[in-house]
Amino acid sequence: MANTHVKEMQALKEHLGKHQLKLTRQRELILNAFLRQEHITAEAMYHQLAKADPHLGLATIYRTLNLFCDAGLAQARHFGSQTKYDNVSHKGHHDHLICTGCEKIVEFENEEIERLQEEVATQNGFTIKTHRLELYGLCSRCRH
Amino acid sequence: MANTHVKEMQALKEHLGKHQLKLTRQRELILNAFLRQEHITAEAMYHQLAKADPHLGLATIYRTLNLFCDAGLAQARHFGSQTKYDNVSHKGHHDHLICTGCEKIVEFENEEIERLQEEVATQNGFTIKTHRLELYGLCSRCRH
């Protein structure tokens, strides 16, 4: 439902306003679908939305997901040959443990790491907006 | 020189032996070039080796770098639309502070963060091979 993501819709509208962009039916549709996911590929969303709007183009999905990235609602992550768009609002942050054997993804949070990141940023005069932390390796099953 | 990377060559031969693969002139050539780098793309290596062997095919480079991944000598990482092959034997990776205003990139290392990453991985049964940490924000200049 459109009403369940008021805050994000507000953020999108603010971004659109600042950049002379327009709110379209497609952008609303894609935003609501996107916010229900934790992370999704453009291709997956294309198929998922085919029922709701059979004429929604793949290019529009790409364009819109990239727009969400600009607006700070999504974050693009390259995995294998594909790009996954992470829902930033779904969690405070989204760090990943990725098994290079079976491609399993485990999410984790670690406040201490976050704190140290802030520290590093401050030391370098930076103010962090978002971050990406991915640990690649083998899960216990694939190690054998 | 071929002799400077005895250990890695040994590891490659071992892998080849286990999988009924053969040691070729191209594989030796590519291994030695690869081990001199910290990380490189297939395309970059293609151009770099053009002088040494003008007929070395791009496909062979891809195949061989992927072979190195299987052998544990390299690790593929996807950046944007390209794949970088990291030299696993090379220690010390850089993490990045990226300014979304001017695109300036600052490299840093933080042992405490590394240690905590190991801790998280162990808790989840993972063995880390590599990682990627990127902090996005504004540098002091762009903040104003």
Place this chain on the structure above:
DNA sequence: TATCATTTTGAGACAGCTTATCAATTTCAA
């Protein structure tokens, strides 16, 4: 509400990176 400059869309063409194909060549165990 009607107007209309501007933005967005959809469909497909296009581009960049990587893998598959296959005949010719090379390797290496016997």
Place this chain on the structure above:
DNA sequence: TTGAAATTGATAAGCTGTCTCAAAATGATA
């Protein structure tokens, strides 16, 4: 040295994502 098996080089093909452009939608303004 021989020959089965693996590898190579050249290029076609595949996949993901972006660009193009005419048609449609948006929204500021009257």
